[in-house]
Every structure is written in C-alpha cells, then in structure tokens.
Amino acid sequence: MKLHLIYHFQSSYTLDEHFRPARYKVLYCFTDDQLIGIDELKELAKTVPDADFNDVSFLSLDELKQFTNRVMQHLELNTAVLLSAQDYNVAIDTILKRSQFIDLFDSYGEIIKLDIQVTKKKLLGKIFT
C-alpha cells in the first residue's frame, strides 16, 4: 500500500496589495484504497512550519515532502508517490481503464520513502517526555 499525492505549483501574485508567494498546493491525496479527507489533511498540514494549512499548500518542495512524510507516518505507510499536475496531465493521456489508474503514479511520479530519522526522533521524543 502506498500514498499517492497530486500537487499543483501555483505562481506568485499580488491581490489587494497583498503579495502571495508561489506555492505547492496539494490537490488530492489517497492510498491505493481510499481518498484522504480535506479536514484530515488540514490537521496534518498544521505540523509543517510555514504551511498554509487551510489551503494545504507549501512554500517549497521540501516542505511538501515533509508533509508527505507526516501523512505517511499518520497512515503507517512506508512509500509515497508525488505527482505534479503537469505530469498527471501527461500520464492520464496514456491510460484507458480504471485498473491502470494507480499504476500511472509509479510510472510518472517521484517515489519517496518514509524518513525514518524523523520517525525515530518522534519516538525518542515520546520516550523522554
């Protein structure tokens, strides 16, 4: 079982004199089995510094990966596949059936393994607090 995440890079813009920097916004996040609800994602995004948790968006790819790691820990999964909207658009054009959908992530996405360091630190933290 893997975690699958589709994200979209949003360019920076200024609205009402308020500058909003470019961000990586999570569009959909799901396991092989089911979609993860937006409220659950918002809660998990709160643990990532500088995340806009209402929007589930991040300032850098590193932060997006931190978030992915956090979701993997939460769901007790070891592997995640990140797919950008652009790559999704290329990938989706190559499949014809429902059964091929999950596989396109392995073919076109970036595979991320659970960062054990972070998990260990958390475990140690629990032991010593």
Next chain:
Amino acid sequence: MIVVPIYWGYHYDERDGWDFGKKNSERDLTKLIDIFNNLSRKFCFLVPLTPAPFLTNGGIPSFCARSLSVGHQGLSLSFLDSEENLNKVYTFFEPKVLQAFSEFCHLLSENLKKIKCSSPVFGAVFTYFENQKEISYFEDRSMVFEQGFSRYLKKTYGDRLELAVPLDEELLKLKFSNEIQALFASTASDTFPHWAGIKKISFLAGNLQLNIQRCLKSGISSHILMKDLETNFLNRRWISSSLLGPLEKENLLGQYLFDLFGPIEIAKEFSLNVKLEYSQQYWKYLELISLFDSEKNDFYHQGLITFLKENYRWAYRNYDQLVFESDWIDENQDKIKFFQTKKMDKNLFVQVLKLFLMGQKIIIDISDLSPELKSRLEVFVIENDLQLQKVNFCTELIYTSLGEGMLILYEGKNLLLSDHQQFWKRIFTFIKLPHLYLNFGEDVFGFWKVRTSSEFELNYLDIRRLHLYNPTSYKKHLTVDVKKGFAFMKVIDPHLANAKSVSHKVEIELSPQGRIGLDFGHYQDLI
C-alpha cells in the same frame, strides 16, 4: 418518452466523413426515429453544447480531439464511464470543434427535415457540482484555451488592456468562455427548426474528486453518491447517472433515483405535451421555500441554508433565475421566495415587487441594492401607499403587507454569525410556515412530495409524503416530530425499515440499505 443524447463525434470518421446511416447502419438516426414512431413513443434529442463526460473524447469527432481540457485545478479532465473506461475530455476551444459542430448541426437538421421529424431538439450543457458550486464541462484552462484567450484580448482590447489583479483576468476569461459557449448555442438554435432551448444536466460523480474515488479499490460509497444527488436535487438540476456502473447504481441509490425522478417529472421538465393533472395520483415535489441567489453563497454565509437544513430539510430549492410566466407564478404562488439583490437588474426587481402585489410572500436581502433600485423601491412604496414597519432585530428589518402579500427587507450583510440562528428562527416564527420537524443527522437521505387531498380526505389541506433512505452500514433510529396541524397517516413501502406512531412523534427504525415512505395529512393551515 425517450430522451436521445446525440453522440455527434460518432457520426464522423476519417474514411467516411459525416455519416447518418448510409455507410454505417449504427449511425442511422432515421431508423431509430422510425422505431419510436412505430411504437408511438414520444422522444426528444439532446445536442451537447459542452463536452460530454460519458462519451469517448467528450463526444467530439476524433479529428478535433487534439488537446485535453484542463479544469480549474490545473488537471486534465477524464472520467470513468459505466464500463470503467476512462473517457478523456477534449477542449471545445480548438477552432476546429466549432466548425465541425456547425457542419454536424446542419447535416442533422437536413436529415430531420427530410423525414419531417418535429420532435424537439434541446441543447445540453453538461455540468457537475464541486463544493456546492456548479461547474460546466465547457470550462477549460488548457493551453489551447489560453491561446484563444490571448487572441480574444488582442482582438477586443488591442494593446490598451492592462490587467491589474488576477481577478480581472479571471473575469475576462469567464467572459471569453461565455462568448464561445454562446457561439455553440446559437449555432444549434439557428439550425434546428424545432429548437426547444437549453437544458443544464448535471452528472452524478461528475467531479474529479469523486472520479478519483471511483478509480480506487474501495470505489465510491452510496452515501457519497446520495449526497451528490441531494445537492443536485436541491439545485433543481436534471441529473444523469450515466457515468455510474451497474454495481454503483444498484440497491438504494437506484431506488432513490427512481423515486425522485419518475416519468411524470421527466416529461414535465422536457415539455413533451404530456397532460399533467394535479390529481390524487400526481405527487409533486414539496417546495415550501424558493431561493434566488445567482452566486449561490450569500444565503449560505447568512446562515439561512443551515437553518433550512435543520428545520425544512428537502423542502427548499435553489433557482438560477425567476421565471416570470403566468403558469409558473400560479404553480408557485404559496412558496416563500427569498431574493439576493447582488446582480439584480431593474427588470427582475420590478418582477419581484409584482409577485408581492400578487399576494406572494417575498423576503429580500437589500445589502447590495443599487441606488437606482433603492429609488425604485421608494417610489413603489409611495405608489402603493404601503405602511412600513421598521424593526431592529439582529439587523435592520423592514416589513410591509398588502392583502395576502408580505414583503420583508433585511440587511443581510449586518447579520453577525452569532445571530444567524435566532434571526432566522424569529423570521420563520413570524411568517408561520407549518411543516414537520425531522430529528436526525445528515447521513440519512430523502425528499418530500405533496398532493392535494382526495374527496375522502377533505379534512386535510394536502398530503405530504416523506421518503427516507439509509445508505450507511448502521441501523438508524429517527424521529419525525408531528407538530400541530399534522397527522401521521400511514407507512408506505417499507424495506428493512419500520415506523410507529407515539405521542406527537413517529419513530422510525431504518436498517442499513433500508427505505421507507411516510404519509402525513396537513389539516390546519396556520398562515
């Protein structure tokens, strides 16, 4: 009565060009029409004016399918159909598409004329709901769209245009998109002599999120599909379940669809001259409250939708626009009508005031009333010698009446979040709109229907039927509070369910996948 959606892309292939049955008998619409006529069946055609998610390439001919359509989130649109094929939706902003569509409409119209077919032809705008917002499959942000938009800007504004904020650009994109959509619509309406107008048809599970859920192992639960169906119903949409597979449609969802959209409702909507009499046999939707809010969010932000969900669940519906025609006015005379004035023009405002003069109950949020409409309102008050009562309760309220008519004006923008519930409670206590209170959560679904009382039921003003469905895997214990003015009559068609009447209540037990109907007599109108 049969509704025939036209798969126009299927009438073209690279070898044969356009074909209506001469080269491939499966494209022979004349033969299909003969079959309908031989069986004396009424029918109408639906010509798609947008991509159709249930068809290969979104319904367009393969030579036009060059660039995938991209939704507002930046993802290409593709949808699982009922056979688990993933249909890609291609952009309608490719200039070839309009050209091919025009050729197709012309040829189809010639074919229909030849055989003197006078059945109505509707244009279909296919849509889906996402987070309570309706989105057309025509909406596109692909590279082809962006290129077309650049050409449009250059042609319309030359080099004069400077876009200050992203919002300006979005508004212009919307304008461009609407203009191209209008070109498709006018191409069809100008070509077909029996053009009957445009129908918006919304697809169940038609958004990307639900599509992804359908692609996953666990699939989509009937609870989510019923929620989607409920949203469509409350927004008065005609619904297509054609994306769903047989397993997704079986059991409770299928029954819910069947109960909600019977042959009479469909015939009525498509105006196929089916004689409809408001007789004992005819149940129509019970709609006590009609909401007119083009933006579809102001009433939500003012807490009205939450209040209605709690107190008048399934007895209110949203309208896109007011149909100011005598039949509609008569049929909807008794409904309480709520209006937002944002984007309201003078014509609509005058029509709303006329409804009040006709004895209807009208409630208007005047927060966004333009100065022009404000003066029109002042003149209206003087002309009709109306006595205004001004009250300050949570916000500024103005009340007046004339005969049966009631007019309440309120400043919705000044309503505080903490005041929402008490404000609406007071308003509805004042207007006295009798109904039964449903005491259960949002994971049980249903709807109301109503009919006039028969000669054997003269004690009642009308009979209200509540249909309930439990798509969850838990047994549900529900109660309906039977208020003064109502009497529980009988249980209809229970399946994995039972109900019993106790003092001033009906207690219902709905097992997983259970359903039940309950009839209530309404015997005393408190208004």
